[in-house]
Amino acid sequence: MLKSCCVYSTGVLCILVLIAGITLVLSQIFPNLVYKRIKSEVVLKNGTDAFAAWANPPPPVYMQFYMFNLTNPIEVLAGNKPAVVELGPYTYREYRPMLNVVFLENGTKVEAVNPKTYVFEASMSRGAETDLIRTVNIPAMTVMEKVKDMPFVPGLINDFMKGQGIGLFTTVTVGDLLWGYEDKLLAAAKAFDPTLDTVFGLFYKMNGTDDGDYVFYSGSQNYQDFAGVALWKGQSSLNWWSSDECNMINGTNGAFFHPLIHKNETLSMFSSDLCRSLYAVFEKELWVKNLPAYRFVPPSEVFANLSINPANAGFCVPAGNCLGSGLLNVSPCKQGAPIIMSSPHFYQADEKFVKDVIGMKPRKEYHETAIDLNPLTGIVLRAAKRLQVNVMVEKLEAFSQTGNVSTLVFPVMYLNESVVIDDASAKKLLSVVTMSNVVINIPFMVVGLGVLLGIIFMVLMCRKNTPESSPAEREPLLKP
Numbered sequence: 001m002l003k004s005c006c007v008y009s010t011g012v013l014c015i016l017v018l019i020a021g022i023t024l025v026l027s028q029i030f031p032n033l034v035y036k037r038i039k040s041e042v043v044l045k046n047g048t049d050a051f052a053a054w055a056n057p058p059p060p061v062y063m064q065f066y067m068f069n070l071t072n073p074i075e076v077l078a079g080n081k082p083a084v085v086e087l088g089p090y091t092y093r094e095y096r097p098m099l100n101v102v103f104l105e106n107g108t109k110v111e112a113v114n115p116k117t118y119v120f121e122a123s124m125s126r127g128a129e130t131d132l133i134r135t136v137n138i139p140a141m142t143v144m145e146k147v148k149d150m151p152f153v154p155g156l157i158n159d160f161m162k163g164q165g166i167g168l169f170t171t172v173t174v175g176d177l178l179w180g181y182e183d184k185l186l187a188a189a190k191a192f193d194p195t196l197d198t199v200f201g202l203f204y205k206m207n208g209t210d211d212g213d214y215v216f217y218s219g220s221q222n223y224q225d226f227a228g229v230a231l232w233k234g235q236s237s238l239n240w241w242s243s244d245e246c247n248m249i250n251g252t253n254g255a256f257f258h259p260l261i262h263k264n265e266t267l268s269m270f271s272s273d274l275c276r277s278l279y280a281v282f283e284k285e286l287w288v289k290n291l292p293a294y295r296f297v298p299p300s301e302v303f304a305n306l307s308i309n310p311a312n313a314g315f316c317v318p319a320g321n322c323l324g325s326g327l328l329n330v331s332p333c334k335q336g337a338p339i340i341m342s343s344p345h346f347y348q349a350d351e352k353f354v355k356d357v358i359g360m361k362p363r364k365e366y367h368e369t370a371i372d373l374n375p376l377t378g379i380v381l382r383a384a385k386r387l388q389v390n391v392m393v394e395k396l397e398a399f400s401q402t403g404n405v406s407t408l409v410f411p412v413m414y415l416n417e418s419v420v421i422d423d424a425s426a427k428k429l430l431s432v433v434t435m436s437n438v439v440i441n442i443p444f445m446v447v448g449l450g451v452l453l454g455i456i457f458m459v460l461m462c463r464k465n466t467p468e469s470s471p472a473e474r475e476p477l478l479k480p
């Protein structure tokens with residue numbers, strides 16, 4: 001009597017537990033609790049971890065430069081393909097703190113500047129800043145392009161260049177090419193244009209300077225806005241494109257991500273070097289330091305030619321003069337210097353550009369831009385922005401310096417700006433992810449418990465009805 005009571009209560013309990021478990025699974029209460037908690041943590045508020053990480057990112061960011069050293073200048077002037085040797089990396093540790101932080105409008109927005117400082121990291125470099133690189137003389141190419149159609153001026157400049165021994169190619173140190181050097185030709189040209197800066201460098205004036213005042217969303221009103229840019233130099237992001245395409249060149253290199261990322265989302269990023277905003281789409285799932293990650297990459301349309309992506313019309317400069325896929329002409333943003341951006345080694349660009357230069361070997365894993373995010377929290381686990389700086393080189397009738405050079409997109413260098421989450425943050429994040437998974441799975445554990453009780457119930461039922469368990473009781477039944 002007591003025994004069967006026990007058995008039936010097990011059955012009832014099993015059903016109750018199952019109902020409770022299934023209700024919990026269907027109602028999504030536990031995941032929602034976790035998501036709510038994460039959303040409340042991801043806000044730029046004095047004192048939160050998110051704010052500390054935003055104001056002073058703990059993992060080291062490295063900027064690595066790879067230079068292309070030209071080996072055959074004489075042959076190139078005769079019209080042959082250039083052959084280049086890749087040198088580097090020349091690695092810099094990048095410091096990018098948020099400064100002058102002020103909270104606005106009840107903490108819904110945050111104002112700040114974001115200067116970047118680069119410090120050479122010899123231990124992670126192959127070579128020194130004093131290494132010599134032979135490459136295109138970018139100031140000379142720029143000046144020649146600018147004056148080529150003027151009367152008399154090309155002749156004067158041609159003579160000056162001859163006298164000074166300035167040609168299409170030059171040999172400079174890595175440090176000078178990046179951070180700036182006094183250029184003889186620009187110094188001479190200053191006589192005609194007093195506003196001219198006589199120093200040239202690919203990253204000239206970029207060390208320790210900020211690119212203007214930002215206003216960010218704190219995420220307190222909508223977690224999806226977290227750390228998004230509301231205003232830059234007093235302008236809303238919607239106006240950056242329409243007002244001045246080149247505004248973007250000075251813009252942040254940041255990207256903002258929110259928690260609870262879905263695979264079908266398009267993530268926004270900015271790139272100051274490209275004069276534009278970029279976007280990235282989901283590629284695959286992977287693991288970074290034992291943490292689950294989604295990899296997002298810019299789709300090939302971002303760099304596609306006009307027939308594939310009409311939005312790239314802005315990069316056909318002058319209007320109608322379009323380059324092929326994989327190249328963006330940013331000369332309007334670089335004071336008219338014929339600078340063209342691409343992925344390193346012309347990855348994802350037309351085959352033609354790869355074939356035009358001996359030494360180009362595009363490879364997806366080394367040359368793509370990619371960002372790996374933890375989908376639950378939106379935290380960046382690893383990122384690499386990879387870009388190549390090229391110069392458009394062509395024969396100019398007015399200048400003997402250009403010899404018989406073929407028209408080509410000449411690679412100067414590429415950069416890889418990368419970051420990997422530091423071990424301490426990874427450990428902290430791992431415990432958050434593990435804890436969240438446990439909580440999210442509580443309803444399933446309840447269902448599991450219900451199933452277990454069901455099994456126990458059935459076992460007890462069988463035992464209760466099996467004859468061997470109580471032969472004395474069964475015997476009369478067998479002998480009617």
Ligand SMILES: *[C@@H]1O[C@H](CO)[C@@H](O)[C@H](O)[C@H]1NC(C)=O
Binds near residue numbers: 046047101103
């Ligand atoms: C954050 O709080 C600390 C200590 O209360 C204070 O010193 C600091 O100025 C605050 N920062 C901002 C940006 O308000």
Ligand SMILES: *[C@@H]1O[C@H](CO)[C@@H](O)[C@H](O)[C@H]1NC(C)=O
Binds near residue numbers: 105106
């Ligand atoms: C800030 O919050 C207070 C009280 O909640 C409200 O009266 C005020 O309008 C808010 N100010 C802004 C700029 O949102």
Ligand SMILES: *[C@@H]1O[C@H](CO)[C@@H](O)[C@H](O)[C@H]1NC(C)=O
Binds near residue numbers: 117119120179208
């Ligand atoms: C950038 O500035 C910092 C601090 O002023 C300095 O230590 C560093 O050497 C500079 N880097 C370069 C490449 O000039």
Ligand SMILES: *[C@@H]1O[C@H](CO)[C@@H](O)[C@H](O)[C@H]1NC(C)=O
Binds near residue numbers: 069070071131133171
């Ligand atoms: C680059 O090439 C130039 C010219 O051949 C040479 O002098 C220089 O040493 C090379 N640079 C490096 C770092 O090998």
Ligand SMILES: *[C@@H]1O[C@H](CO)[C@@H](O)[C@H](O)[C@H]1NC(C)=O
Binds near residue numbers: 244246250
């Ligand atoms: C961008 O920066 C350059 C100098 O680095 C400056 O001449 C130019 O005016 C800036 N452009 C905008 C739109 O602020």
Ligand SMILES: *[C@@H]1O[C@H](CO)[C@@H](O)[C@H](O)[C@H]1NC(C)=O
Binds near residue numbers: 306
């Ligand atoms: C654009 O690129 C596609 C694919 O690379 C190619 O088939 C097409 O001919 C290109 N169009 C132009 C105008 O270059």
Ligand SMILES: *[C@@H]1O[C@H](CO)[C@@H](O)[C@H](O)[C@H]1NC(C)=O
Binds near residue numbers: 064416
């Ligand atoms: C940056 O990219 C280059 C190749 O593109 C690669 O060799 C290098 O290891 C990368 N650096 C980091 C820190 O990931």
